[in-house]
């Protein structure tokens with residue numbers, strides 16, 4: 001997908017950028033259980049991912065992206081809170097330097113060691129990711145919390161490839177990976193709210209769908225995430241890729257809906 005274009009020209013991310021003009025719906029947020037509102041009209045999520053659309057893994061200097069061919073409707077998301085059909089463009093993670101923190105969203109202030117984002121764009125309304133990324137109702141991102149536990153067999157194929165993309169701007173072919181193996185068993189229980197990208201350009205184009213059930217990965221699998229580098233091979237000082245998460249943003253009157261009571 002074309003999301004490879006935008007990020008690497010962005011300014012260094014982790015110095016919190018100045019207030020986004022009109023930043024009324026920024027992400028991530030803390031999800032307060034007692035303030036979220038059950039919405040019985042929320043439907044089950046429908047994901048149809050074709051592993052043959054998986055193309056490559058790329059270290060973009062902020063995270064590693066697993067990128068999918070989004071030129072056809074082969075890997076899609078619909079249902080849930082969505083009115084339209086969205087195409088999978090890429091997925092990536094955010095994590096900490098240790099297992100105490102790393103997720104972007106929190107649940108009653110509880111931090112997870114990492115968070116998966118599956119990024120989709122509205123193919124019913126737009127022709128390309130880069131159009132959708134700056135548009136109302138342009139993107140739908142599924143967030144899945146990671147917690148430390150047993151080894152995640154499906155993730156291991158990805159983890160084994162990470163040493164090949166240790167440095168910023170490295171790319172390696174990565175095929176036949178079905179990202180539905182990274183979804184929790186129950187995809188009917190989620191929170192949803194109107195938000196933004198959590199990295200530049202921070203555009204307020206995202207319908208967030210945060211799964212209630214985390215997935216389990218092993219301590220060692222997370223350690224391989226932390227072996228990646230923010231820096232390219234040419235740079236003298238190598239910086240470990242850790243703490244690549246944005247701090248929680250003000251809710252500003254938004255309501256978080258839940259698909260479960």
Ligand SMILES: NS(O)(O)c1ccc(OCc2cn(-c3ccccc3)nn2)cc1
Nearest residue numbers: 003005006007117119130141197198199
């Ligand atoms: N962390 S997150 O899931 O919220 C998330 C998800 C996707 C993101 O893409 C940024 C981006 C923008 N562009 C772009 C390309 C061409 C023109 C204009 C913009 N490319 N990538 C950032 C954060």
Ligand SMILES: [Zn+2]
Nearest residue numbers: 092094117198
């Ligand atoms: Zn993300």
